[in-house]
Amino acid sequence: MASETAGLSRRERRRLATREEILQAARELLLEVGPEELTLRQVARRADFSPAALYTYFSSRDEIVASLLAESFDRLDAYLRRVPRELQPAERVVQLGVAYMDFAHDNPVDLHCILSATSQDLPLGSGQAVGLEAARLIGQTFREGVEKGVFAPSGEQSVAEMAYGVWALVHGMVSLSGVDLGVVAEDMSAEPRRVLEAYVARLTTRGAGTR
Numbered sequence: 001m002a003s004e005t006a007g008l009s010r011r012e013r014r015r016l017a018t019r020e021e022i023l024q025a026a027r028e029l030l031l032e033v034g035p036e037e038l039t040l041r042q043v044a045r046r047a048d049f050s051p052a053a054l055y056t057y058f059s060s061r062d063e064i065v066a067s068l069l070a071e072s073f074d075r076l077d078a079y080l081r082r083v084p085r086e087l088q089p090a091e092r093v094v095q096l097g098v099a100y101m102d103f104a105h106d107n108p109v110d111l112h113c114i115l116s117a118t119s120q121d122l123p124l125g126s127g128q129a130v131g132l133e134a135a136r137l138i139g140q141t142f143r144e145g146v147e148k149g150v151f152a153p154s155g156e157q158s159v160a161e162m163a164y165g166v167w168a169l170v171h172g173m174v175s176l177s178g179v180d181l182g183v184v185a186e187d188m189s190a191e192p193r194r195v196l197e198a199y200v201a202r203l204t205t206r207g208a209g210t211r
Contacts, residue, residue, distance in 0.1 A: 018057065023068055093200050
């Protein structure tokens with residue numbers, strides 16, 4: 001926030017702070033009612049504003065939703081950008097999956113916002129493409145890996161299906177991260193990274209020979 005407010009006047013900083021206060025109220029409501037049911041009146045009430053005063057900062061409900069989701073998508077993008085692009089494809093796929101799981105663990109509210117919104121028709125400016133960046137990067141990395149002879153698609157599984165399998169596995173482990181598996185510890189080990197590494201290894205040309 002400090003870098004965002006550098007060079008701004010006191011009035012501009014106050015306006016930005018108020019805008020963030022409104023978005024925080026909207027974030028809470030988004031989790032409760034979902035993006036389709038969110039209304040300006042609800043946000044105004046939660047933020048202790050009059051509906052008319054809210055229009056000073058946001059012109060519509062869609063603008064609030066778009067701003068809110070764009071923030072969540074940008075946070076996810078920051079995690080994905082930590083993965084070095086020079087890593088070999090198999091390791092990069094694993095690291096992208098781990099980055100997404102780290103994002104989910106560190107930002108549960110943002111994850112909930114993204115998951116609740118991805119099935120909706122989102123307003124322009126929401127950055128939905130950024131929200132799917134992890135899936136896109138995994139798919140691109142698989143295609144690169146095939147070109148380099150790292151991954152081995154077969155008649156049973158295409159490159160796109162291999163990428164989808166990894167994406168589904170990562171999402172599944174994110175969903176299970178909140179489940180206490182202590183009572184079944186002898187039958188099930190919660191080691192997401194090891195599971196992901198083993199799955200990706202089976203898709204490589206070397207791993208394909210062990211099937």
